Amino acid sequence: EVQLLESGGGLVQPGGSLRLSCAASGFTFRSYAMSWVRQAPGKGLEWVSAISDGGGYTYYADSVKGRFTISRDNSQNTLYLQMSSLRAEDTALYYCAKDVSWGATMPTSIDYWGRGTRVTVSS
Amino acid sequence: QTVVTQEPSLTVSPGGTVTLTCASSAGAVTSAYFPNWFQQKPGQAPRALIYSISNKHSWTPARFSGSLLGGKAALTVSGVQPEDEADYYCLVHYGGVLVFGGGTKLTVL
Numbered sequence: 001e002v003q004l005l006e007s008g009g010g011l012v013q014p015g016g017s018l019r020l021s022c023a024a025s026g027f028t029f030r031s032y033a034m035s036w037v038r039q040a041p042g043k044g045l046e047w048v049s050a051i052s053d054g055g056g057y058t059y060y061a062d063s064v065k066g067r068f069t070i071s072r073d074n075s076q077n078t079l080y081l082q083m084s085s086l087r088a089e090d091t092a093l094y095y096c097a098k099d100v101s102w103g104a105t106m107p108t109s110i111d112y113w114g115r116g117t118r119v120t121v122s123s
Numbered sequence: 124q125t126v127v128t129q130e131p132s133l134t135v136s137p138g139g140t141v142t143l144t145c146a147s148s149a150g151a152v153t154s155a156y157f158p159n160w161f162q163q164k165p166g167q168a169p170r171a172l173i174y175s176i177s178n179k180h181s182w183t184p185a186r187f188s189g190s191l192l193g194g195k196a197a198l199t200v201s202g203v204q205p206e207d208e209a210d211y212y213c214l215v216h217y218g219g220v221l222v223f224g225g226g227t228k229l230t231v232l
Contacts, residue, residue, distance in 0.1 A: 035221065037169075045161070045169060045212050047221040059219040062124050100174050106219040108157040109174035116168060 002026040002112045004096045009117030016086050020117055022079040022096030030054070030074035033099035033107045036081045038092035039116075048094070049081065050107035057105050064090075086121045093118050125149045127215050129224035134232055135203045143227045144195040145213030151194035152215065158196035159214040160189055162207075163226075169212065173198060205231050 008020040020036070035050040049070040050059045058070050069082040079096055093116040100109040126148040135141040145158060152158055160173040171180050173189035176196065186202045196213055208231040213224040 037223075044210075044226040045163075045214075045223040047214070047223055050219070050221065057219070061220065095168060106216075107221055108216045109159050109171075110161075110214065111171045111174070111180055113168045113170070 002098065004098065004112060004114030006094060006096050006114045006117035009094065009119045011120045011122065012086055013123050014087060014121055016121070017082070017084040018086065018119060020081040020083065020094055020096075020119070022081075022114060024077045024079065024096075024098070027098070027112075029072075029077040031102050033101070033104040034072065034079045035097045035099065035107050035110060036070065036079075037095045037097050037110075037113075038090075038119075039095070040089070040092040043092075046092075050099075051079070052105040053103055054105075059106065083119070086119075088121050091119060091121045125215075125217055125220075125222050127213060127222050127224040129211075129213060129227045131225070132228045132230065134230045135200070137203060137205055137231055139203050140199065140201045141203060141229065142192070143198045143200075143211055143213075143229070144192065145197070145215065145224050146195045147215055149217065152191060152196045154191075155216075156196075157216040158189070158191075160187075160196075160198045161212045161214065162209045163212065164209045172211075200229075203231055207231055 036048040096114040097110045098112040161169040163169040177189040
């Protein structure tokens with residue numbers, strides 16, 4: 001059974017930093033691209049970032065480019081999102097998501113989602 | 124930044140059929156955009172329904188189907204059930220960047 005378990009969320013002041021983690025199990029983690037998707041309170045879904053299966057290619061939404069860094073440790077089956085220069089508009093529930101396609105260098109489709117970790121940016 | 128547009132809300136009667144659409148500001152949606160569809164109920168994580176236009180996941184109920192319709196991606200629900208009341212989101216791929224539509228709130232009434 002595929003499981004994605006996010007952690008690392010919390011309350012942070014504007015301008016601060018936070019690192020999210022996603023522990024994956026139930027599939028061959030190193031063979032799939034992974035994404036982070038967020039959802040602000042009462043709003044729709046927003047794709048944030050993705051990383052290729054091997055970690056060599058990374059992709060970002062314009063809204064987070066230059067502030068967020070995605071990475072992965074395939075030996076630990078873990079996905080990360082390092083967030084810095086946080087703003088109030090980054091407040092959201094952050095989901096980790098698995099790509100459908102085996103061996104993809106870029107994200108195209110999502111099949112499994114975690115339950116999310118909440119990030120609140122406020123003074 | 125490319126914008127993906129969905130109907131904000133739709134209402135359907137139980138047992139009826141409804142089609143949700145997903146349009147791209149970049150032009151017609153094609154197979155190259157790998158359109159996906161997701162269902163989200165209040166307080167729950169999204170659930171994947173359709174990928175690459177019309178492919179179903181193993182858990183996708185048969186009444187859900189995906190297609191391309193008039194330059195848009197489309198999700199059709201045939202024989203709507205009360206439990207289909209939810210928010211539905213499309214997702215489109217643009218060369219490594221993914222963009223979600225704003226979502227459609229489907230009411231079953």
